[in-house]
Amino acid sequence: MKTYRKNTAAIILTAENEILLFQRADLPQVWGFPQGGIEKGESAEQAIVRELEEEIGTHAFDIVGKYPEYLRYDFPEGMTFPDWSYDGQEQQYFLIRLHPEALINVKTEHPEFISYKPVCFAAIDFNVFSFKADVYRKVLTYFKKEFKEIK
Template identity: 30%
Template sequence: MDHDLELYRPNVGVVLFHPDGLVWLGRRANTPGPHNWQFPQGGVDPGEDLEAAARRELAEETGATRATFLGRTDGWVAYDFPPGHGGSKALRGWRGQKQVWFAFRFDGDDADFDLAAHTAPEFDAWRWAFLDEAAELIVPFKRAAYERVVEAFGNFAAARSRG
């Protein structure tokens, strides 16, 4: 996918791995299913370090702060907003988002998660899931980006038994 990356909003995404290899997924608040589960993600402030932005977004959206860096994607993973997408970012002239994804190991307890940690909660529920489930649960216009993230971080993930 060849993009003029200047037209894409800088963003970070976080895949938070439980020590057993499962990943944290949040259900987007006020968003009907079935494609309403995603990883924490958010914008990067001008001049902000990307890993610092990822940790900030993780804390704001989940309440979790105890996490160890495992890895990150090389370069940007970009996706386009779909035609007619009326979101606030598209209305500000962005074609889509460009993301650097971070993998962290969660070093806390489930009680650390506080979806109301931020003033406007992004998520209304969360669960541990297999990494390869994420691409099936995300909105279709982000699916290719999630497939790249699944491929990039597969070595940290628990495998689903196929029986």
């Protein structure tokens, strides 16, 4: 039986209703979204607030939506991690709206990203998401339908 790490992830909107994509530090050809494990005793909402502070250095945002269920993806063959072994992740996705004064800082203590860029939904190339592409497509399509202001 496969095992999945409980995780949370954020789709982040700018004040202009564009989606922020983040370029990974460990795989610069891959773009994605901030995410991280849900710690013992922590809710998914608490985890996403903590993860955004750790990964993009801000707490100037509001949670404006939540995907209605957890989604799973499997790690590619051969992908390993030093501290744990799971077959994939089971994630709760949140739609986050940055406050206009929010400052993003990807140069955190343990950087996961090296850069970021705002994009319109129509301009997203799902190929840059690697093995997470199907889950990202599902989540982004849902949020685009539910939150019409997304560009």
